[in-house]
Amino acid sequence: MFKFISVLVLLLTNVAYATNTAETPNLVNTWVGIATLAIFVIGYFIIANEEKYDVDKSLPALFVGIFTFLLIALYFIMNDLDIKLVHEEAENVILExxxxxxxxxxxxxxxxxxxxxxxxxxxxxxxxxxGYSYRKLFWLTGFxxxxxxxxxDNLTTALILSTVLITIEKEKTEFLVPGAINIVVAANAGGAWSPFGDITTLMVxxxxKGQFMDFLYLFPASVLGYLVTAFLLSLIVPKTKPAFDADVEVPQMKDGAKTIIFLGVITIVMAVISHQFLDFPAMWGMMFGLVLLKFFSFKLRKKYGSEHFNIFYSMSKIENNTLMFFFGILAAVGALYFVGWLTLASVVYHPNHLGPTLSNxxxxxxxxxxxxxxxxxAILKANPNMDISNWLLVTLTAGIGGSLISFGSAAGVGVMGKLKGVYTFGSHMKYAWxxxxxYFxxxxxxxxxxEMLKLY
Incomplete structure (x- = not known):
C-alpha cells in the first residue's frame, strides 16, 4: 500500500523526473501542463456522466482534444519556443x-x-x-x-457480436447489459494473446519485445480470467428464452449477402497482410476491402437496382459519434503525452518505486x-529494463485492463455506440467488480x- 501511495506522491510532486524527448521541453510544471491535465480530468468526468448531463460523449472528447493542443501551441508562441515541435506532434496524432x-x-x-x-x-x-435461453445465448456470444x-481484432469482433446481441433482444436490459460487458471483456481478453488481436499486443x-509464439503463452491467463468474469455475469442473466413465434416467416438474406460476408473476411485478411508483411498500416488493407465492396455494390446495382444495395446508404448509418469520440480522446491523450504526463512510466518502473511487476x-x-x-x-518509449515475462504481463494488463471501464478500450466504445442508451458508463460500472x-x-x-513454473 505504501508503494502505491508513494507513486501518487510522485505524480503530484516529482514530475520533474519525467522527460519527453531530448528536443521537446518538459511542460508538466508549467501552467499549460497543469491546464492540460485539469481539462482532461473535467472532460473525462463529463464523459463518464453523459447520462446525467444528457450530452453525447463525443462533444467533451472533441473539445478536450482540440482545445488542449491549441493551448499548447499558444504557450509555445508566448514563450518563443519552436512551434515546429507542436506541428510535428499534431501530425503524429493525426496519423494515429x-x-x-x-x-x-x-x-x-x-x-x-x-x-x-x-x-x-x-x-x-x-x-x-x-430454443436457446438468454443464458445460453450469453455464453455463445461470449465464446x-x-x-x-x-x-x-477486438474492435471488429465487438462490433459484430454486439449487433447480433441487439438483434436477439432490444429491450431486456438484464440480458443486454451483461451480454454487452461479456462481449467487450471476451474481445479484449481474446485479443491479448494474439500478436494482432489488439493494437497494444501488436505494438509490443x-x-x-517478444516473438510471435511468445504471446500464445498468455492464453491460459486470458481465458481463465475471462471465464471467471463471464461466470459471475451469467448469474445475472435470466434463464428464460427470447420470445419466438413459430409461425413467423423465416428471414431471407438478400442476394449477394454471402459474397459480402466473404469480402469481409478477405478485408480482415488484407488488413493483417498489409501490416504484417507489407509494413503498411492495417487500415490500408481495410480500405482495399472497401474498394472491393464498392466494386460489388456497383455490380449489384446494375443487376438489381439501387434499392437492393447501396454502399453509401450503409455509410450513412455509421455511428459517427463513435468516430468523433475516438478522434477527440486520441488527440487529448496525445496532448497529455506531449506535455510529459504519460512519460512518468519511466519513473514508476524504477526498482526504488513500484518496480516492473507492480507497475505493469x-x-x-x-x-x-x-x-x-x-x-x-509511452512504456515502449521509456523502454524499462524488463524480461520477456514482464513484457508479456504488460501486454496482458494493457489489453484486458481497458475492460474495467466502458470506454477504456476500442471494443467498449464500439459497443457503446451500438447499444446506445443501454450499454453506458453507468450500466458497465454496476458490474465492474x-x-x-x-483481472486479478x-x-x-x-x-x-x-514466475513459479517458468512455463514460457
Whole structure:
C-alpha cells in the first residue's frame, strides 16, 4: 500500500523526473501542463456522466482534444519556443487517428451492409429458433467474441457480436447489459494473446519485445480470467428464452449477402497482410476491402437496382459519434503525452518505486482511464529494463485492463455506440467488480505460470 501511495506522491510532486524527448521541453510544471491535465480530468468526468448531463460523449472528447493542443501551441508562441515541435506532434496524432478512424469506418460500413442484407436477422432467427435461453445465448456470444478476436481484432469482433446481441433482444436490459460487458471483456481478453488481436499486443510484438509464439503463452491467463468474469455475469442473466413465434416467416438474406460476408473476411485478411508483411498500416488493407465492396455494390446495382444495395446508404448509418469520440480522446491523450504526463512510466518502473511487476499491474487501471494505446506507446518509449515475462504481463494488463471501464478500450466504445442508451458508463460500472475479479485472476495465473513454473 505504501508503494502505491508513494507513486501518487510522485505524480503530484516529482514530475520533474519525467522527460519527453531530448528536443521537446518538459511542460508538466508549467501552467499549460497543469491546464492540460485539469481539462482532461473535467472532460473525462463529463464523459463518464453523459447520462446525467444528457450530452453525447463525443462533444467533451472533441473539445478536450482540440482545445488542449491549441493551448499548447499558444504557450509555445508566448514563450518563443519552436512551434515546429507542436506541428510535428499534431501530425503524429493525426496519423494515429487516421489509422484508427478509417479502420473503424470500413468495419462499420461492412457491419451496416450486413444488417441491410438481412444477415443478422437470419442469424438471430437461427439462434432463437433453436430454443436457446438468454443464458445460453450469453455464453455463445461470449465464446464467439473470445475466439474471433485473435483473428479479426477486438474492435471488429465487438462490433459484430454486439449487433447480433441487439438483434436477439432490444429491450431486456438484464440480458443486454451483461451480454454487452461479456462481449467487450471476451474481445479484449481474446485479443491479448494474439500478436494482432489488439493494437497494444501488436505494438509490443513489432517492437521486438517478444516473438510471435511468445504471446500464445498468455492464453491460459486470458481465458481463465475471462471465464471467471463471464461466470459471475451469467448469474445475472435470466434463464428464460427470447420470445419466438413459430409461425413467423423465416428471414431471407438478400442476394449477394454471402459474397459480402466473404469480402469481409478477405478485408480482415488484407488488413493483417498489409501490416504484417507489407509494413503498411492495417487500415490500408481495410480500405482495399472497401474498394472491393464498392466494386460489388456497383455490380449489384446494375443487376438489381439501387434499392437492393447501396454502399453509401450503409455509410450513412455509421455511428459517427463513435468516430468523433475516438478522434477527440486520441488527440487529448496525445496532448497529455506531449506535455510529459504519460512519460512518468519511466519513473514508476524504477526498482526504488513500484518496480516492473507492480507497475505493469497498475498499467491495466491506467489503460482503462486513459486508453491503452498511448499508455503502451509511452512504456515502449521509456523502454524499462524488463524480461520477456514482464513484457508479456504488460501486454496482458494493457489489453484486458481497458475492460474495467466502458470506454477504456476500442471494443467498449464500439459497443457503446451500438447499444446506445443501454450499454453506458453507468450500466458497465454496476458490474465492474466482476471484471476486476477476472483481472486479478489473470494476473494470478500469469504469476503461477511465468514466475513459479517458468512455463514460457
Amino acid at each position: 487517428i487516421a489509422e484508427i478512424f478509417f479502420f473503424l469506418f470500413v468495419a462499420m460500413t461492412y457491419i451496416e451492409s450486413l444488417i441491410h442484407m438481412g444477415v443478422f436477422d437470419r442469424l438471430k432467427y437461427n439462434l432463437v429458433s433453436k 464467439l467474441s473470445f475466439f474471433i478476436s485473435p483473428i479479426a 510484438w513489432t517492437s521486438g 499491474i497498475a498499467v491495466g487501471f491506467l489503460s482503462a482511464i486513459v486508453d491503452n494505446v498511448p499508455v503502451m506507446s 466482476t471484471i476486476l475479479v477476472g 485472476v489473470s494476473i494470478c495465473v500469469w504469476y503461477f505460470q511465468f
